[in-house]
Amino acid sequence: MNNLIRISVITIKDQMRQKSFYLLLAMAVVFILLIRGCYQGNYSVNGRQVESVSVAWHVSLLVFHFIAASMLLMASMLSMGMFSRDRDDGAMVIFLSRSVDRWQYVLGRIAGIWIFTTTIMFILHLAIFLIVLANTGGMITGYLTASLLCSFNLLFAIVLTCFLSLFLPNVMAAIFTLGIIGISFLSDGAYQAMQSELIRQMISGENHASFWRILFPKVYMFQHYASTLITNNAFDCMSPTYVWGNIVFYSGALFAALLWCFYRSEI
Amino acid sequence: MDGVSYTVSKGEFFALLGPNGAGKTTLVRMLLGFSRCTAGSITIDGLLAGRSESRKKVGYLAELHRIPPYLSGAEYLMRHAAFCGLSDSRAKKEVGEILERVGMNGSEKKKASQYSKGMTQRMGLGAALLGNPELLVLDEPVSGLDPTGIRDVRVILEEFKKRGKTIVLNSHLLSEVEKLCDTVAIMNKGRIEIKDSLSHIVHANETLEDVFFRYLEDKNS
Numbered sequence: 001m002n003n004l005i006r007i008s009v010i011t012i013k014d015q016m017r018q019k020s021f022y023l024l025l026a027m028a029v030v031f032i033l034l035i036r037g038c039y040q041g042n043y044s045v046n047g048r049q050v051e052s053v054s055v056a057w058h059v060s061l062l063v064f065h066f067i068a069a070s071m072l073l074m075a076s077m078l079s080m081g082m083f084s085r086d087r088d089d090g091a092m093v094i095f096l097s098r099s100v101d102r103w104q105y106v107l108g109r110i111a112g113i114w115i116f117t118t119t120i121m122f123i124l125h126l127a128i129f130l131i132v133l134a135n136t137g138g139m140i141t142g143y144l145t146a147s148l149l150c151s152f153n154l155l156f157a158i159v160l161t162c163f164l165s166l167f168l169p170n171v172m173a174a175i176f177t178l179g180i181i182g183i184s185f186l187s188d189g190a191y192q193a194m195q196s197e198l199i200r201q202m203i204s205g206e207n208h209a210s211f212w213r214i215l216f217p218k219v220y221m222f223q224h225y226a227s228t229l230i231t232n233n234a235f236d237c238m239s240p241t242y243v244w245g246n247i248v249f250y251s252g253a254l255f256a257a258l259l260w261c262f263y264r265s266e267i
Numbered sequence: 268m269d270g271v272s273y274t275v276s277k278g279e280f281f282a283l284l285g286p287n288g289a290g291k292t293t294l295v296r297m298l299l300g301f302s303r304c305t306a307g308s309i310t311i312d313g314l315l316a317g318r319s320e321s322r323k324k325v326g327y328l329a330e331l332h333r334i335p336p337y338l339s340g341a342e343y344l345m346r347h348a349a350f351c352g353l354s355d356s357r358a359k360k361e362v363g364e365i366l367e368r369v370g371m372n373g374s375e376k377k378k379a380s381q382y383s384k385g386m387t388q389r390m391g392l393g394a395a396l397l398g399n400p401e402l403l404v405l406d407e408p409v410s411g412l413d414p415t416g417i418r419d420v421r422v423i424l425e426e427f428k429k430r431g432k433t434i435v436l437n438s439h440l441l442s443e444v445e446k447l448c449d450t451v452a453i454m455n456k457g458r459i460e461i462k463d464s465l466s467h468i469v470h471a472n473e474t475l476e477d478v479f480f481r482y483l484e485d486k487n488s
Contacts, residue, residue: 006349017337090333094343094394097299097327098350099319267301 003104004111007095011112014091015078024074028120032127035063039135056136061230063128064143068150068223071121072181075154079113079161080174087267096267106162106262110255113158118151142229149226152244153219156251157181163258166265181219188213188220192237214238218246268293268304269457275435275450277401280428282444283437284479285454291437292330294454295406298435299327311402323352326400330407330437332391336380340371340390343379344397351398361397369393370419384411392420396427403427403434409443421447445475453482 015021038059043050086092086109095105125147132140157177164173191213193199221243228235268290275281283291296302297309300317309316312324334343344365348358366372369389379387388411395403403424409417417440424434424447438444444451445465452462461468461482469475 003350010346014335014337088333089335090329091335093327093329093333094335094346095350096301097322097325097329098347099323099352100350101319264303266303267296267299 003100004108007100007105007108008112008115011109012116015113015116020077024120028124032124032131035059035128036131039131053136053138056132056138057140060128060132060140060143061227064125064146064227064230065223067121067124067128068147068153068226069185071117071124071150071154072157072219073178074120075113075117075157076161076174076177076181078117079110079158080165080170080177082109082113082162083165083262084170092267102263103259106259107255110155110158110162114151114155117154117158118148121150121154122147140230142232146226146229149229150223152247152251153222156217156219156247156254159251159254159258163254163261166258166261180217184217184219184221187216188218188224188237192221192224195237215246217250218243222247268297271454271457271459272307273452273459273462275433277433278428278431279450280424280434280448281436281450281452282448283435283452283454284439284441284444284475286483288456289454290457291454292406293457295330295404295435295437298404299325323398324401326395326397326403328388328391328395328403328405328408330410332388334379334382334387334390336378338379339376340366340379340382340386341375343390344375344394347394347397353398365393365396368396368423370416385413385416388412389416389419392423396423401432403432405434406437407439408436409438409440417443441474441476441479445469451475453479455486 039052039056041055042052043055083092092105096102122144125144129140129143132138160180161173161177164176167173168176218238221238224237225235225240225243271290271294283294285291293302297304298311298316299322303317311321314321314324334340338346341362344362345358348362351358353361362375366375369392371386371389371393374382374386379390382390388408392405392408395405405424408424409420412420421443424436428434428447434447436444436448448465450462450464451468452459454460465475468478
């Protein structure tokens with residue numbers, strides 16, 4: 001087996017040994033059980049019964065965003081101590097004293113966490129998808145594709161946290177990453193809200209996105225773009241190619257910077 | 268490091284001695300590419316040290332060796348074996364043999380967090396021996412071992428040497444170095460001050476310890 005694949009597999013196995021994994025698993029199960037209840041109730045607005053399919057669809061969209069955003073937090077938490085933990089407990093020496101190149105080690109570790117978090121996110125989305133199918137008999141088209149698309153955001157969060165953890169204490173690296181993601185959510189979320197007809201009518205004048213906002217990592221926009229696969233609404237905030245390219249570019253550039261710094265560091 | 272230049276021949280048992288901070292560990296780490304050379308180069312069997320190709324030929328035991336606490340001894344060795352390029356069946360066979368050789372048979376299923384320092388050190392030595400490396404680089408291999416453990420390590424290293432393999436040993440235990448080594452280098456402040464065969468350095472009616480302390484006294488005076 002190739003070193004890269006082997007390190008990724010080891011990373012996934014190592015993650016599954018952590019106590020935090022079982023805590024996460026328990027939380028996910030509880031979350032799914034609680035959400036399941038939302039699909040089984042009868043809802044009425046102003047005394048009129050609301051169609052259960054409509055409720056299921058809106059809840060599922062909300063849950064889609066909640067899971068995708070929570071996984072960003074989890075991805076940052078899992079990757080924040082990866083290098084320092086490996087350095088402290090001797091795991092890094094196992095790889096790098098053997099015929100493993102540093103880039104294989106870094107890429108293998110990141111790929112492992114990426115696959116791990118993407119799988120968990122996909123399973124959670126799949127559970128929602130199946131609950132809707134079982135309760136309403138309807139399939140939410142694009143739900144699972146949207147979930148897979150959001151994995152690019154996870155990659156960005158993982159690479160950024162790993163990069164920052166080379167210079168900052170682990171917790172600070174995760175907080176910094178979440179800060180950047182938070183700014184992306186706030187700025188692009190506000191921008192998206194301003195594009196709505198209602199707000200446009202309230203605010204007179206043209207509303208242009210400022211330059212820094214265009215260049216800033218498009219985490220929220222990418223997640224919003226993925227959700228348009230579920231809603232089938234047009235994504236008219238920005239070019240989808242730009243949004244996708246922005247996340248891929250930042251992930252690639254950060255990975256290159258991470259490798260550059262890692263190659264210059266002492267083991 | 269400052270102007271360090273030396274060659275270790277194939278099959279030679281080479282020991283690095285020196286006071287704390289002399290640069291022995293740094294030099295050993297450079298062999299693995301863990302620390303970078305700002306100038307010059309190190310080659311292992313013609314291959315640039317630190318590259319993955321040259322590390323294929325090296326078995327390494329680090330100073331203050333650690334095993335990830337969530338791994339059992341067997342898992343730790345299997346992980347090493349996998350990166351030595353051994354197939355699963357061959358790895359299992361070799362890990363079994365290694366466990367026997369380092370006296371850890373029966374403890375391989377315990378988690379590393381339950382190991383004593385000596386047990387961790389034995390496992391580390393076992394990992395270094397996996398894959399039948401051409402060169403064994405050992406940084407304080409007997410640190411934390413009891414007298415039986417020290418003797419066991421000596422026996423293992425003697426066996427390894429008999430098979431024509433090369434050993435670079437960094438140790439403070441001068442009596443063991445004297446029993447095992449062919450060539451000794453004494454380092455100080457990043458330089459190799461003395462490098463010669465043991466028989467040339469240690470004269471009749473004296474020990475390596477005498478030579479080492481005489482050297483330090485000369486330096487201090």
